[in-house]
Amino acid sequence: MKLTVNHLAKQFTLHNRDGITVTGFSDVSFTVADGELLALTGPSGTGKSSILKAIYRTYLSSSGTIHLHRKDGSIVDLTTCCENSILELRKKEIGFVTQFLKILPRITALQSVASPLIERGEYEKNARETASQLLDSLNIREELFHLSPLTFSGGEQQRINIARGVIAPRDLLLLDEPTASLDEDSSNRVLDLLLELKEKGIAMIGIFHDKRKTERVADKVYTINREI
Amino acid sequence: MIKRVFAFIDEDAKKEIRRNLLKAVAIPGYIVPFSSREMPVARGWGTGGLQISLSLLQEDDCIKVTDQGCDGSVNAVNIRDFITSVSGVKATVNTRDATIIQTRHRIPEHPLTEDQILVFQVPYPEVLTMVEPDMAKQKQIHADSDYSKLWVLLYEDTSQYGDSRISNRYPVEINSHYMMDPSPIPKYDIARLNNSPALQLFGAGREKRLYAIPPYTRVTPLKFNDRPFIVEDFKGKSCKRCGAEGIFLDEIHTTGSVHYFCSDTEFCDNKLKEAKDAIER
Amino acid sequence: MLLNVKELTKVYGQFCADCLLLTGVEQNTTICPRCKSVIAINRVNFSLKGNEVLGIVGESGSGKSTLLQLIYQDIKANSGQIIYNGLSTTQDTGFDLLDCTTTERSFLRNIEMSMIYQSPTLGLNYLFSAGGNVAEKIIGSGERRYKVIRERVIRLLKRLELPDSRVDDYPDAFSGGQQQRIQIAKALSSSPKLLLLDEPTTGLDLSVQAKLLDLIRELQQEMSFAMIVVSHDLGVINHLTDVTMVMKHGSLVEYGLTDQILEDPQHPYTQLLVSSIL
Numbered sequence: 001m002k003l004t005v006n007h008l009a010k011q012f013t014l015h016n017r018d019g020i021t022v023t024g025f026s027d028v029s030f031t032v033a034d035g036e037l038l039a040l041t042g043p044s045g046t047g048k049s050s051i052l053k054a055i056y057r058t059y060l061s062s063s064g065t066i067h068l069h070r071k072d073g074s075i076v077d078l079t080t081c082c083e084n085s086i087l088e089l090r091k092k093e094i095g096f097v098t099q100f101l102k103i104l105p106r107i108t109a110l111q112s113v114a115s116p117l118i119e120r121g122e123y124e125k126n127a128r129e130t131a132s133q134l135l136d137s138l139n140i141r142e143e144l145f146h147l148s149p150l151t152f153s154g155g156e157q158q159r160i161n162i163a164r165g166v167i168a169p170r171d172l173l174l175l176d177e178p179t180a181s182l183d184e185d186s187s188n189r190v191l192d193l194l195l196e197l198k199e200k201g202i203a204m205i206g207i208f209h210d211k212r213k214t215e216r217v218a219d220k221v222y223t224i225n226r227e228i
Numbered sequence: 229m230i231k232r233v234f235a236f237i238d239e240d241a242k243k244e245i246r247r248n249l250l251k252a253v254a255i256p257g258y259i260v261p262f263s264s265r266e267m268p269v270a271r272g273w274g275t276g277g278l279q280i281s282l283s284l285l286q287e288d289d290c291i292k293v294t295d296q297g298c299d300g301s302v303n304a305v306n307i308r309d310f311i312t313s314v315s316g317v318k319a320t321v322n323t324r325d326a327t328i329i330q331t332r333h334r335i336p337e338h339p340l341t342e343d344q345i346l347v348f349q350v351p352y353p354e355v356l357t358m359v360e361p362d363m364a365k366q367k368q369i370h371a372d373s374d375y376s377k378l379w380v381l382l383y384e385d386t387s388q389y390g391d392s393r394i395s396n397r398y399p400v401e402i403n404s405h406y407m408m409d410p411s412p413i414p415k416y417d418i419a420r421l422n423n424s425p426a427l428q429l430f431g432a433g434r435e436k437r438l439y440a441i442p443p444y445t446r447v448t449p450l451k452f453n454d455r456p457f458i459v460e461d462f463k464g465k466s467c468k469r470c471g472a473e474g475i476f477l478d479e480i481h482t483t484g485s486v487h488y489f490c491s492d493t494e495f496c497d498n499k500l501k502e503a504k505d506a507i508e509r
Numbered sequence: 510m511l512l513n514v515k516e517l518t519k520v521y522g523q524f525c526a527d528c529l530l531l532t533g534v535e536q537n538t539t540i541c542p543r544c545k546s547v548i549a550i551n552r553v554n555f556s557l558k559g560n561e562v563l564g565i566v567g568e569s570g571s572g573k574s575t576l577l578q579l580i581y582q583d584i585k586a587n588s589g590q591i592i593y594n595g596l597s598t599t600q601d602t603g604f605d606l607l608d609c610t611t612t613e614r615s616f617l618r619n620i621e622m623s624m625i626y627q628s629p630t631l632g633l634n635y636l637f638s639a640g641g642n643v644a645e646k647i648i649g650s651g652e653r654r655y656k657v658i659r660e661r662v663i664r665l666l667k668r669l670e671l672p673d674s675r676v677d678d679y680p681d682a683f684s685g686g687q688q689q690r691i692q693i694a695k696a697l698s699s700s701p702k703l704l705l706l707d708e709p710t711t712g713l714d715l716s717v718q719a720k721l722l723d724l725i726r727e728l729q730q731e732m733s734f735a736m737i738v739v740s741h742d743l744g745v746i747n748h749l750t751d752v753t754m755v756m757k758h759g760s761l762v763e764y765g766l767t768d769q770i771l772e773d774p775q776h777p778y779t780q781l782l783v784s785s786i787l
Binding site for chain 3: 359368371372373374376377379380383384386387388452453454455
Binding site for chain 3: 087119
């Protein structure tokens with residue numbers, strides 16, 4: 001097992017709106033194994049993205065546990081472990097591909113994609129080589145490599161994001177609608193990439209807005225229904 | 229009838245100066261404030277040195293006063309006459325015979341001994357004024373021995389002019405702690421402060437400060453490890469009067485020509501006398 | 510941990526027995542109602558790892574700059590501890606900055622940590638050239654070889670994108686953004702383990718600010734020093750930091766990962782602060 005989520009719940013308390021509470025999600029339990037892709041499905045507003053954020057600790061969970069089984073055999077609870085451990089895990093073990101561009105402006109696409117490899121200790125030249133191959137396989141035109149992704153189209157930005165997320169794959173990868181704004185061809189290439197990662201033993205949790213895509217890559221599906 | 233005190237200054241004042249001198253000797257290079265009494269000489273005309281000399285003077289002492297190497301200059305003569313008239317001690321121009329030597333801006337050429345005290349007249353005692361005008365901060369810098377600001381001055385001179393532009397009052401480090409203003413002696417004399425057998429005392433009357441270098445103390449000029457300390461160069465030049473070489477010379481410009489003479493007149497006279505004696509013998 | 514701050518307190522005034530209890534976030538004041546002392550920092554605790562970047566946010570008067578000055582020993586704290594573990598000789602026990610002598614203080618400031626002030630006039634000596642300012646810190650860290658100093662000065666100023674032809678110009682001949690770069694070059698010249706930044710880009714125009722922030726980030730990754738960044742600009746905090754501390758009335762309100770603070774703030778004050786982003 002890679003990740004065990006147990007009775008996880010999230011409530012937002014809005015102190016400046018008379019302290020009302022809004023439920024993000026509640027009683028979420030699932031497991032993901034190495035090399036397994038779990039798809040989160042359900043209507044919008046049921047807190048699919050919030051669950052990913054809770055795992056990544058961008059959100060603080062209200063109750064429940066998220067146990068990450070690390071390579072060295074130890075188990076950490078992502079809901080309670082200290083900020084430093086989270087930072088450490090984010091660097092090496094948990095990756096997040098969002099639907100929005102979250103990279104530094106003013107840095108070229110190639111540099112941006114290569115940097116996770118360089119941070120991992122790869123030679124700059126090799127890292128750039130790998131990065132350009134990856135971008136190529138994602139249908140990014142070579143003339144864009146040396147431009148800032150800020151000027152790219154939505155679909156291109158998305159692919160830069162994915163490339164960054166998968167170039168130096170972490171053991172656990174969180175994918176928030178990675179194919180949302182991609183055309184059919186690019187979308188298929190991304191899914192191929194995910195299948196490759198699965199073979200490498202990477203555990204993944206993804207949100208895909210399309211049922212067909214879900215069926216193509218997911219090993220299991222966790223469906224969230226709005227509780228009333 | 230009024231009894232005149234020995235050496236002009238009353239005993240209590242002398243005691244105060246001596247106590248401060250002891251402190252200065254105990255903390256080499258550290259600036260000690262003192263009361264600096266009124267002297268019958270205007271402040272800024274050697275009153276610091278004069279007060280040190282008078283407070284140290286005993287009946288069997290022999291005083292020499294020199295001004296930029298010259299015992300015959302008006303200031304030197306007046307101070308010497310004043311000291312002898314208020315104390316009755318012997319005076320001399322001979323460096324070898326003197327027990328206390330009061331000097332302005334030079335160290336006598338003749339090597340000093342353990343039995344001698346060299347008293348410098350100091351116009352500006354604080355070495356840091358050019359980089360840090362705030363006196364409280366100056367004290368902190370001395371306490372921490374953190375003289376990076378002085379070093380920056382040296383760095384800037386070196387990068388813009390190739391070497392330090394300081395010609396006199398060259399900052400020196402005393403006993404690996406305090407940076408000190410050695411008074412406006414030339415760079416030639418800086419090396420001669422180091423490991424001197426004589427006690428060296430510094431007095432600034434106008435600024436009311438005194439400090440000291442005890443005998444056999446390490447004195448090093450401010451300089452980078454990879455840069456030489458360059459002193460005034462008199463290579464190939466000699467005194468026109470006595471022919472001496474390898475000492476500090478004064479450059480005299482007359483119309484159309486330049487002449488060099490010993491800066492230390494006593495040294496020059498002695499050299500001439502020795503030469504004359506040798507001929508007579 | 511590089512730095513452990515425990516129960517740090519700074520009071521201006523009498524400091525009566527009830528000061529700490531009667532002030533803070535809950536009491537909504539920094540002024541002790543009993544003795545009228547100002548509690549600038551009220552029992553603050555946090556720790557910082559070797560290459561971590563910590564942000565401190567809060568409104569004016571919340572004590573964020575005071576906290577930096579306490580760490581940098583610009584001012585002395587009343588009580589608490591600032592344990593510094595960067596010295597190799599004191600690895601086991603740590604070194605409490607509150608107990609340090611002035612000599613140790615200047616050693617710490619010359620070698621171990623550097624401060625970048627909001628205004629370059631505070632961090633630079635305008636009587637020295639740009640290069641001289643950088644050299645001062647290198648010399649302070651013990652270097653006495655001119656050639657080494659000069660080369661390092663030129664290399665650093667170049668790294669901060671200042672032309673080497675201007676090394677010997679004086680700071681007032683540079684633009685505001687350039688002066689800030691000189692200050693950063695000076696701060697980094699001793700390869701410090703901890704860099705403190707007090708509103709480093711406030712007052713610079715937006716394009717200069719962005720470039721400078723990128724550069725600081727790059728340098729941090731390159732030289733991997735720890736940073737504490739004080740800013741009231743959440744954009745700057747988001748751009749630079751991993752972890753963020755929110756302060757109000759001298760007290761620590763909330764501490765968490767920067768993205769968590771910005772996206773899922775817990776405390777009413779933090780929620781208000783985050784919702785005020787333009």
